[in-house]
Amino acid sequence: MKKRSISLTVNGTVHDLEVPVHRTLLQVLREDLDQVETKYGCGTGECGACTVLVDGEKAILGCLTLAASMDGKSITTVAGLEKDGQLHPVQEAFIEEHAIQCGYCTPGMVCKSVSILAKNPKPSEEEIRHNLEGNICRCTGYVKIVQAVQRASERI
Amino acid sequence: MSSRVLPVFDLLLPSNLEEAVGLLSQHGDQAAVMAGGTDLLVGMKVGMSPAFILSLADIQGLDYVAFDAKHGLRIGAMATLSQVVDSKVVNDKYHALWYSAFTNGTPQTRNAGTVVGNILRASPAGDCCCAALAHGGSVLLQGPAGKREVDLDEFWLDYRKTARKPDEVAVELKLKAPEHGYGSGFAALTRSYQDLAKINAAARVIMDGKVCRKVRLAMGAVAPITLRLKEAEKVLTGQEVTDQLLEQMAAAVRKEVKPIDDVRSTAEYRREVAGVLAKRVVQDAIKSVAGPCPYSCFMGA
Amino acid sequence: MSDFKVIGQRVPKVDARRKVTGHQEYADDLRMPGMLYGKIVRCMEYAHAKVTKLDLSQAAKAPGVVKVLGPKDVTQKGYNSGVLDLMVPEPVGQMLGDIEDQLVFTDHVKFQGDAIAGIIATSEEAAERAAELIQVEYEPLPVYLTAEEAKKPDAVQFTPLKPGNLAFALPIQMFPDGAAYAWGDSEAGFAEADLIVEETFTLPKVKQCQMEPHTYVARYGDGGRLNCWTSTQMPKCIHNKLARLFELPMSRVHVIQTTVGGGFGCRLGMIAEPQVCAMAMAVQGKPVKVSLLREEDWLGSESRHPGKYKMKIGFKKDGTPISMDAHWISEGGGYYTHASGVQFTLGAWLAGTYKWTNFRFKGDRYYTNTTPCGAYRGYGNPQNNFAMEQLIDRALNQLGIDKVEWRKKWHKTVGDDGWCMGVTYASCGLDECLDKGAKAIGWEDKIKKYAKQTGSKRRGVGVAVMTHTSGAMPMLLEHTTCTVKINEDATAELIFSCSDLGTGAHTSLQQIGAETLGFPLEDVHVRAQDSDISGFDIGAHASRTLYVGGSAVIEACEDAKRQILERAATALEANQDDLVMENKKVFVKGSPDKSIDVATICYQGVYNWVMPDTGNWIGIPGQIQGYSSYFAKHNSPPWSACFVEVEVDTETGQVKVLDCVAASDVGKAIHPPSVEGQVEGGIQQGFGQSCMEAMIYDEKGLCLNNTFADYRMFGPSDMPKITNILVEEHDPFGPYGAKSAGEGGQVAPTGAIANAIYNALGIQFTEGPITPERILKAIKEKGLQA
Known part of the structure; x- marks a missing residue:
């Protein structure tokens, strides 16, 4: 397949997306969902600027994750840590x-x-x-x- | 080539192994198999461009780390390095492998990257390759003709080349069960604390008091593939391990390795420290026979 | 001086909440309607070549491509990414010989990563894919990686303006003593010396490794205006330079500074602004974003100057440093850039640190086929420290003199000439730094303890000191401006061009503003991003932001405060000298009931009505604004001493840093956590330069490690615990006594860690970085000597 339909939850909001399979989670977060708080620093998994959390606690790299493989997953970015104006x-x-x-x-x-x-x-x-x-x-x-x-x- | 934009490819997402093997029979020559993707996607950002990626992500039941005293340790193709690091049984019984996983990459890459992927990448500097080779074991492959096991000693053929055929899926890594007197150790030298190894070494010993009954000694980044140091093993086998014997072994190691210069280190340096590292991992392995894992500082903290 | 209300407080940084929640916008986060994406096509195959054929036609037809640009499709004007010419008088600039040898796109590739073409497309992906369709043919040219190769008579000339590929040597018109920065007679000094030590040090090419890759947006539109969003360290210099390059009046160029994701010198002058603006001018009305990939950022932006440093020092038996002679020869990369600046300052730091009786320094820079060298934190000082501090220790070992004591005795101090002759030191707390640092690390005990060691692990301690600068007066035009606008509710806005590279500069300037105005911190806000609004400044470099900017803030705020007091005096019918301002209230000394709120004065200045019932004006008209166009009066060098303890595994050559004490005299620490942060970050970079970091090139001039995987730095587990000692020796010229803290943090750790390794092994390493490979080789060849 060249594209995949996925359901991706980001900071509690469910997004139904059709993503080209070669797009990284980082690209989809930044370019498609405007979650620009997650940064590109090296693209090759060394710098960690694109680190996000799966299920609120497991750290993964947006730059080395295919968005197409994230169907049904829940992602928290740094912008999702603040709850009702209260910082984490x-x-x-x-x-x-x-x-x-x-x-x-x-x-x-x-x-x-x-x-x-x-x-x-x-x-x-x-x-x-x-x-x-x-x-x-x-x-x-x-x-x-x-x-x-x-x-x-x-x-x- | 871009570290932000991947080349275009077709994603294959089989839901079981049979389907995976079928897809590989069709596209194997042009397909890359992906587990965690931490190596593959980096490779694709610096020049690799497979037409297909076959992801194992949708195949259930491959993410196990299982042990029994008779058959030893079985690590499924989707078991991450983090799972191995978090495994009490690995920490308890397979010290070399545990430590090689613990120091491998970063928390993020350990959360995604797999031990089997590390073995399949066949990097001569692969930490888990080195530890697994010392422990001894095999890779279970599944292809159109069914399953077969390839001994780790025969698995790596050349630089980045393995015995896996394009239509086969590596299903699991098996490591032999510990015997009485079993101990193992791993060490790597790196530029910074977290780094690819300049050189790594692992040993598994079976001790009878002070006598080394059996030993397997592996070393990485000193040849196109991870090496078994069989001459050095001979020096130790059946002998009482003394400082003098370890020096002899170190001398044998230096003769056996065939390192090169690269961006991480020099051939001269690698040859020089190969003996030192071999001594250290043998000493660590012997220490671990009696005691707890020498590297268990982070377990259950 | 302890009655400060805001200064010296550990207040949260102005931008901390935005940054920790992800709301802070960096250039790559900007979204604009109709945005296009630019790709700079770079030559990656060769380090030196002529482009013989450039066929953009296939790329132009690729999906999503809007326009392709070759060298002929853009301005043919040359530029220099460095901007020194804006900061020195014209005759000085001519003497220095600064040239503009860069083009937007070139057909003579001078280093791997040189820009040859541009693609503009509707998405980054489309631009990236189209770039692969460009067909280029090259005629390879000989590759010169060292000064020796570049200066050969038959070498290809990088530019006809610099014969022999000698980009820069100190000009004899300015340095009449044989084109050397000199005093006394160094040869006569050596004749008198009891001990002469001499060595050639090799300094590596290291990279700033700022975390945010260079990213820009430009849009040419709005009735002929060129807008450029850039995370530059020098917005106002860029404003001027872009106007010149594209031949526009400055009023038609608009530079908006975006959040700087790390500077360290890598954003001095123009980096890819010329390319992105050229693209924007080709697609008028559309914003074009160019986000460099990490791997191209690495090659396409400037690095530190590497080179060979020949150094010879003569001492008398009692330790008198009777003569210093040094010659620095740098391999400066493919373009002129900072050739004059760094090659001079290297000698300046050498001149400024110790009381050399006789002194002579020469500095040359050759063209080579490597990434051009520019500014990196310390601007020559870390290179100098690595060589000078090690060679001094070698001599002191032979003379049997304690390294801390010698440094205390022979460092320059108040009244001595600073790094620039004629500007004398006005404050110096280095003795206190050395005393407190030595105590904290346990210097005396450890020196004794480590003198005799056995076993495979050897420990050592090392010390190095440094002095730097606070702004670069008189070498640079140390001018900045500040406007403070008081709103009608008596809150204040500080408007200036000083950038905050993450250093805490804006927090500190806000504190200075609040302190001077006597306002609570939360009532003072910093506005600093826009060339349309802010006045002149020369950028965040030369450790000048707090020092020069802070003084401008004080002047502007004092101007505003004077206006408030004038109006209060009128309102209260009192003498201005009898007024006190506290908690935003002005009252007459001794009669606290006779008072007026500052808010009332400000409100009435804006809402200055005639009351219909009385026909009287209320208050005094006019919104209060204070202003300063400030020229620095000094350069108030900061001082510091760094102590490092290491353990060397002599079987593997691996170095573990056990302890580090940094004692820094920064004058008044306006925002202490920011000062500490500068010191701590500087240590990470200094250790890296000395022990780990180097750009590696193969014989073809292709870089082998333009990634974080292959260019390693000290990580969290490599860093030791750090004891941070701040010595606050008041400086009479600095704002509230402050001196700089930005660059200095990196300097002394480079020498201190090298000296610690020397102390541990008895072997000195003249080539950086001091890797385990070099250590083990040296141990094998020379044997342990401690």
Whole structure:
């Protein structure tokens, strides 16, 4: 098949789409659904800027996922973490720890952090660092990002 | 070529293995089989352009990690690296494989990428390839003529080339059951903590006290395929493992490897550290016979 | 000075909430009706070639293609992606010899990734697919990757304007001492020296690796206006440059700055603005977006200058650095770009750090067939630090002098000439940085402990110091403007052109504005994105934004505050000198009941009515605005010391960084978390340059690692714990005593980590990056010497 009809839930909204099979989830999110909060950074799965969550907790890469393979799946982007104007604890912690500089890695970094804490709400620093691999930040040296995950961990 | 736009292809989405094999019989020469897609899609962004992609995503029941004491470990074609990392039994009994999956890629690629995919990619630097070869086992293939098993020792034919025929689906990876005195270890040297290996090594030992009864030693990124270091194994087999013996083994390793220069490292360096890495994984494997997994720091934290 | 209300507070950054929710818009997030997508076609097969045939006809017919553009279809004017010419007096520019040797699309490919054509289509995918249909034939030319190759007499000339492919050497008109930045007599100094150390260092070509790939939108329309949305670090310079390139009056060029997804120098000057604007002019009325792919961003935007650095230092027995002679030769890539700037400043940082009795520096830059080199954080300083700090340590080992003590004794300080002779240091907290840093890392104990080690794991500690600059007065035109507009409800808008690259600059400038006005932080807003609105500025570079921009904000806010007080004095019938402004209320000193709200003054200035019952005017008319067109009076260099502890696995050559202490004198830390963030991020980049990062080319000049998979950086697990010590040595020229913090963070870590490895092994590494391959080879050849 060259196109596939899929039903994709993004931040709680169901979208019935007919997607060309060669289009990535990242392209569909950004170009078809205007969910531009999920970023392109490298396209080859190294930088993590396109990280989104499946079922609210599993981190995947938008750039290395075919949209056609996401039929019936539920995706959360960074824009879907805020609920009724209330930020997710990870988002709050990123602000409070000043873990954001240029902000381009932030959507992916926040989604990744949510996934880390979903798997283990009380990770060690070593575990946080191990699991932040795959999300490149060129601004912060990761110091304040690690601190933000630790701060969020105290609230979850 | 573009890291944002994939080339055009036709997606095949069989719902069972028979259908998959049928589709591959038809299109196998022009088709790439996709499990997690983490390698394939990167390849397609840097030049590969298969006419068809056959995705295993809709085939139910391939995402298992199963163990029994008699047959050993079975990992289904759709079982992700994350599933292996999260598996208590792998962490408990197959330390080398566990650690190779743990350090392989990133959380995102581990969530999508599969162990069987890693084996099939046949990269000489593949971490799981190296660990699996040390453990010893086979790949179960299903084709038009039915199922067949290929021993891992015969599975990789050349750089990025495997014994899988274009009309076959790799269904599972089997690793041998641990015997008494079983231990294993894995190590990789990388440029940064998370990286493709410059060189990796894995060992599986069966110890009888201080004597090494059997050993399998594997090394990656030192030849076009992941290598069994059989000369080095001979040095250890049947011997009491001493520092001196390990040095002898290391010397044998350096002779056996055939590394090259590339963007990640140099042939000279790889040859030099090959012996060191071999010693370390053998020591790790021996340590793990008695104790818990030396790499279990993240389990159940 | 501790009675600040807003300055020094760890307030949330102005853009943090937008960024953490994904609402912040970057250039690639822009959506416009009728948008078209541009693809820059680049030569990927050759690093040096003539295009002999370019057939765009098949591409033009491809589905979705609107227009194809070859070199002849666009302006033939040349440009220089760098913009130094806008910042120096014209005669100086002529002496420096800056040239405009770049074309929008070229038929002489000078590096892999050079732009040869453009495609405009209705979607990115269509443009991408059409690009594959372009037929090009090349005549390959010899590839020059080193200065030695490029300067050979028979080498193909990159431009007739630079004979011998020597893009730049210090001009003798400006540097009469043999075309060298010099004082004293270095040869005489060496004659007097008790110890001479000499080495040639090799510095790698490293990449900024900003996370947001270069992306632009341009639209030519609106009655002949060229609009360009760009995440440049220099919106006003781009404004001027685009006007010149496309021969339009500046009023017909509109530059809108989009959020900058990381700068680090990679967005200095023009990158692909010329190409995207040329495309937009070819499809009038339609917006055209060009989003570089990561792999083309890597090749098609500038890198740091690599090169060979010959350095010779003479010391007296007591450690007196009696003579320094250095010669930097850079392999600068295919175009002129920053040839003059970086080659001068490399020597400037060398000159500015220590009290060399005699000094001489030469800097040359050759053309090579590699990605052009430009600005990258530190602008020559990290290269300098790697060489200078290591060579000093080599000498100190021979002289038996402690490395911290020597640095304390011989670094320049208040009253000494800075990096530019004649501008003397006005503040220096480096001694405190060295003392506090040494204590935090446990310097004395560790030096003793690591002097004798056995076993395969060896530890070492290293120190390096640096000084940088805050704006580049007097070398650059340090001019910026700020308007503060007070709304009728007494909230304020700061309008300027200073960019925030993610550094926290806007947060800090907002704090300065609030502090100066005496307004709560939430009542002060920053507006900075639009060339139609903001005044002149030279961009976010040279660590100048807070220093120069902050001073402009102070001046503009003081202007506004003076107007408020003038009106209050009239309203309260009091002497202006007797007035106090607090909590947005002005009252007469000693009579707090005699007061007026600032909001009332502002409101009445705008809604200045005649009351019908009395016939009187209410208040004093006119909306209050403060303004500053500010020229920096100094360059207030910041200082820092970095201490690093490493463990080297001598069997594999692998280096683990165990600890890092950075002590930085930034003057007043206006927004401390932003300062810390700059230091922490700088460490990641500095360590990378010294130990991991390098662009690798094959013999054909093709880059082998233009991806994050093959160009590795320090990741979360590679980074050590960092102790961040801020030393706040007040600077008399800086805004509220502040000096810069942007670039300096990267500098000292480059030398400190190299020195730590030297301390661990007793072997010095003159070629960067110091990889395990190089370490193991050296151990094998030289043996462990610690």
